[in-house]
């Protein structure tokens with residue numbers, strides 16, 4: 001049997017500030033199969049970003065485990081987590097997905113180099129065409145429009161052809177038209193087998209996803225597997 005693209009088991013994450021303890025995640029479990037697209041919703045502070053960071057290996061939970069395509073990413077040294085992430089996870093943020101001093105094409109090649117994939121043999125032009133940015137590989141991020149930056153960010157997040165794409169409010173700063181364009185790119189990526197896990201306040205995003213999980217105070221309150 002193939003392992004799920006994402007398996008998270010009873011994740012806990014606590015933060016301390018002064019005498020206060022914030023329970024950001026209180027035993028969250030979820031699974032995503034290849035090609036499945038899950039939207040995480042919930043009020044501000046409910047734990048969405050913390051959950052995504054723990055799943056992507058950007059943060060280490062205080063309890064529980066995460067497996068990406070059958071490989072455990074939690075309770076490993078940072079360098080090992082970074083290697084797993086570089087090879088198996090695409091991360092898309094609301095902003096800041098591109099290194100400003102590199103062109104779009106160089107950003108894509110850089111991600112592939114970090115993942116130890118062949119940068120030279122890769123068809124960067126096809127990747128750019130897939131996000132509607134034909135011919136813009138030589139542009140610096142500062143030379144692109146907001147919508148083009150968003151699409152370039154997606155091309156960069158997917159440059160390592162990851163089985164899992166994790167996205168935190170990827171359409172938060174976009175106009176409706178660009179949001180729709182990004183959602184349709186995500187849909188086609190999911191149709192191609194990528195598991196997409198995305199946190200968002202946007203209704204359009206929740207409607208577009210296959211499944212919605214609602215978080216409140218670090219718990220799944222709707223849509224969970226019980």
Ligand SMILES: Nc1ncnc2c1ncn2[C@@H]1O[C@H](COP(=O)(O)OP(=O)(O)OP(=O)(O)O)[C@@H](O)[C@H]1O
Pocket residue numbers: 015016017022023024042043044045046047048049050051
């Ligand atoms: N590094 C940190 N240090 C202290 N507290 C933190 C830290 N990161 C998150 N928190 C707290 O953990 C809780 C969950 O935060 P998180 O950012 O995961 O929520 P969210 O649902 O993503 O919110 P938003 O929709 O506003 O992005 C919040 O109470 C937040 O203040």
